Amino acid sequence: MIGFSSAGFGYAGARPLLTGLDLALPAGSFHFLTGPSGAGKTTFLKLCYGELVATEGGVTLFGTDVRQMDRDGIAAARRRIGVVHQDCQFLDHLTLTENVTLPLTVAGRPVPERDLADLMAWVGLTDHADARPPELSGGERQRAALARAVITAPDLILADEPTGNVDWEMAVRLLELLVDLNRMGKAVLIATHDLNLIRASKSQVSARLLRIRDRQVQAAGAEL
C-alpha cells in the first residue's frame, strides 16, 4: 500500500533525518516501528500519510507517487488511512461521539450505530460518549484517537505511540483491537517505545519490527 524507494527526508535547515529508505508496507502486514526519542518515528509516519513529502527519492501511496497527488488526492488517500497522532487533537466543540465519527462525516458515510457502540465499549469510553474532548483524561483521549482512526475500518492504520498514556491492561486491549483489524486484512504500523507491548504481540500476530538507527529504517528481526 505504501512504498519507499531510496526515499529520504530532512527538515528545512537541518541535516537529513532519514535517508535511503527502501521498504514497503503491503496490505495485511503488521509492523512495529521503534527507535530512540527524536530518531524520526513520527517523521516516518508523516511521510506515510502525506503530511510530509520526501526530500529525496519517492514515496508511493496506494500506488501513486505522493509528489504527483494534488491536495484532494492526498485527502482521498487519507480517507483510506487511519492515523493516531502522538498529540491527539480533536474538535473541542463536538462531543466525543461526533469526534470519533468525524471520518465518516467527512467522507459522507452513514454512522453504523452498532459498530460504534461496540467500538466505544471496547476502548472503554461508553460513559464518556457525550463529553467534550477537553473533559477527557490523557488516556481517554488516546483511546478516542484510536477509535477515530479505526471507525472507517481503513486499509492502513498508523498509530504513533498509541499506548503512552494508558495502563498495561488497556494497552493490551488496544493492541488486541489492532490485531483483530489486521486479521481482517488491514495493514497496521505502530510506532512505540514500549518493548513490552511488542513482546506481548508475539503470541497474537506475526509482526515485523522496524528500528530507526543511523538515519536508516532497518528490519530488526527477532532480536528484542
Next chain:
Amino acid sequence: MIGFSSAGFGYAGARPLLTGLDLALPAGSFHFLTGPSGAGKTTFLKLCYGELVATEGGVTLFGTDVRQMDRDGIAAARRRIGVVHQDCQFLDHLTLTENVTLPLTVAGRPVPERDLADLMAWVGLTDHADARPPELSGGERQRAALARAVITAPDLILADEPTGNVDWEMAVRLLELLVDLNRMGKAVLIATHDLNLIRASKSQVSARLLRIRDRQVQAAGAEL
C-alpha cells in the same frame, strides 16, 4: 508542604471523582501515584497546585488553605512548585531555552548559565536549544517540560506521566534526575502507569506508592 484533610473533588455535573482524601506530602518525600486511566491522577495533581479547588474538605498549600489564597497567592505558591503537565504546553514563539527558563523569567530571577547547560545536556536537548517547541518530537517535548519544571529547583515537583513518550533508557535517566533533586530535599510526586519505572526506582530511593481505587487515594505499600 501539601495536606489534604477529608478533601474530595467532582467535576461540575458529574458524580464525585475523589472523596475522603486524607494525606500529606511532606518536604523531602518521594511518591508515585498510580491507578487506571480516568481514575483521577491528573485531577489529583491539579488539586495539588491549585488549578482545581476541592469541592469538599480542604487542601493546604505550604500551610495555607487554597480557598483562602487569592490569584496572586496561587501564583506565588506555583513558583515553588514545578509541574510537568500530561500534555506538555509551551510558548510556541519562544526558543526551547527561553521556554525552559520561563519560570525564572516570570519570577524575575537570573538564569544560571552553567546549571542550564548541565540540565539541557542531562535531558539530551543541548542540540535543540534554539528550536521552537513545535519542531520537537514528542519525547523531546516531554523532556523539555521536565527541564522547565526543575530549573528553579522548586520545593515540590509534580510530574504527570513524564516518561510516556520516551524510551526506557531515557525514562531511567529522567527518574535519576528526580531522585537527585529528592536527595537535595525536594518533594517529588510522579503520576504514572509505568510499573516498571516504579520498580526501577526501588533501588535508588525509598518511594511511597499511592494508588487511586474506589475514588480513594490509598497507600499501596510494597505490593507491586
Next chain:
Amino acid sequence: MSAPSGPLGVLAARLPGRADTPAARVVPPTGFTAQLTVFTAAAMSFLAVFAIAMALAAGQLADRWQAALSQSATIRVSAPADQIEAQTAAVLRVLETTPGVGAARRLDDNEMRGLLAPWFGTDLPVEALPLPRLIEVTETGAGFDAEGLRLRLAAEAPGAVLDDHARWRRPLVAAAERLRAVSLVALVLIALVLAAMVTLAAQAALAANGQVIRVLRLVGAEDRFISAAFVRRFTARALAGSLAGTLAGLGAVALMPRAAADVGLLAGLGLSGSAWLWPLVVPAAAAALAYAATRVAAARTLRRTP
C-alpha cells in the same frame, strides 16, 4: 469563547450558516472573531447607508441647482427713454439668433414689482419710474456662450448688460457635486474597510482554528469541505450584521429632521421614494464581500496546512 449573544447573535443563529449540516457543524462558533465580524458588518453598513443617503441627497441637490442654472440669465437694458424700446427690441432679435438660447421674454411690470418688493414693498409705482427693462433668458440644455453674447450685445444694444446668474450658483452646484463625489469615495472606503476587516477577522478565526483544520485534514476532509464551512459561516454573519446595521441606518436616516426644501442640502439627508431601495443593496454587497474575503483567506490558510 462564547457564542455571539445579543440580538445580532440571535439573528445570526437563525441564518442558514448555522444550519446543522455536517460541514457547518465542524467549525466551532468562533467566539470573538464571530462577534467582530457581525459588529464590523453592522457598523460599516450603518455608515454605508448614511453615505448612500448623502450621495443621493447631494446628487438631487446638484441636479436641482443645475436645472435652476439653465434659466437664470437676465439681460438688463438701461438707456435714455427714447432709445430703450429700440434697444430692447434689438436685444430680443439678437437672442433669437443666439445658439443655446431657448426663449427670451421681457418681464412685465408686475414681475418687476415682485422683484423689488422685498426692498420697497409692493406699492411701488413701477410704470412711473425710469427703470431699466429686464429680459429673462432661458437656456437650452447645452447653454449659450456668455462671452460671445456679451460682444454681440455691446455692438447692437450698448445699454444691455448680461447678468449671468450662473456665476452665483455654479460654485454651489460644484460643491454639491463634490459632496456627492466625497460620499461615493466614502462609500468605496467603507466597502474597502469592510472587506479588510472581514478578511482579517476570517484570517484570525482561521488561525485560531488551526487545530480544527489540522484535524479535518488528518481525517481526509477535502479543502472545499473545510473552506465551505468557514465561508458559509462568515457570509451568514456578515449578512446578519449588515442587515441589522442597514436597518439601524435606515431608521436613523428616517429620524433625521427635514428642513424646508429651499434649505436644500443641509438637512436634505432624508431618502425619498425609490431611493429607499438603494440601501437594501448594502447587505447583499456585505455578504458578497464577506464571501469573497473568506474564500481567499481560507484558500490561503489551507494551502499552509499539509
Next chain:
Amino acid sequence: MSAPSGPLGVLAARLPGRADTPAARVVPPTGFTAQLTVFTAAAMSFLAVFAIAMALAAGQLADRWQAALSQSATIRVSAPADQIEAQTAAVLRVLETTPGVGAARRLDDNEMRGLLAPWFGTDLPVEALPLPRLIEVTETGAGFDAEGLRLRLAAEAPGAVLDDHARWRRPLVAAAERLRAVSLVALVLIALVLAAMVTLAAQAALAANGQVIRVLRLVGAEDRFISAAFVRRFTARALAGSLAGTLAGLGAVALMPRAAADVGLLAGLGLSGSAWLWPLVVPAAAAALAYAATRVAAARTLRRTP
C-alpha cells in the same frame, strides 16, 4: 500566523510595546488580530479626523451665520411724501427705546443704489424715485422681540414694515448646528466602534492565546505580568494605527479643495489655524481607549484561567 507587515507593522515595531522586556516577549506577535487592531485604529482615526473637521467647520459656519443674523433686520418705511420724514423719525425714536436694539441707521442714497444694483445697474436715479426709506437695525447679543416691535411700529408709524431677515437665515443656522451635532454624534459613534473593535480584537487575541496564558499561569506568573504584556502590546498597536490614520486623515482634509468663503459649509471642510491641533487628540484617545479595553478584556479572560 505572521507578524504584521507593511508600514504600519514597521511603525508598531518601533514602539515601546515591542521592546525586549521579558513581559513583552512572552506574548507572541498575535498575527491577524494584531493587524486587525492596527487597521481598525487607523480606519477609525481617519474617520474621526473627518468628523472633527466637519464639526469644526459646521460650528464656524453656524457662528458666522449667527453673527450675520444679529445685524440683518431692516425696517422699510413707505408713506406719502409729506409723511415719510415724520414716520422715519418716529421709527428711529421707537427703536431707541426698544430693548435689544444696538443701533439703528437710515440707509443713504448710495447704499440704496448698491442694494438695487444687481437688478437695475448702478445708474439708477435714486433721488428722483419715490422710494421708501430703509433703516438698518443692529441687534445686541440678546436680540429684540420682533413681534413686540411690529406692534409698536404699527401704532407709531403705520407705513413702517419690519423685515426680519432672520427668518431666511435661521433655518440655515439651525441646519449648521444640526450638522455640528451630527458630526459630534458621529465622533462618539466612531469612538464607540473603536472601543468595541479593540475590545473584540483583544479578546480574540486573548482567546487565541489561551495556551500562552495557561503556560504562564502554570509557571507562576501573576495576573498583572500577563495582563501588562497584552495591554502594552495592544495600546502600542492602537497608537501606531491611530497615528497613521490621523496623519492620512489630516492629509486628506488638507487636500480637499476649498471654495470661496461665501459658499460656506459645502466645501469648508478644511481646518484652519489652531483647529489643526484638535485631530492630534485622536491618537491619544485611541491609545487610551485601547488601554482600557484591553485591560478589561485581559482581566475577564484571566479570571477564567485558574
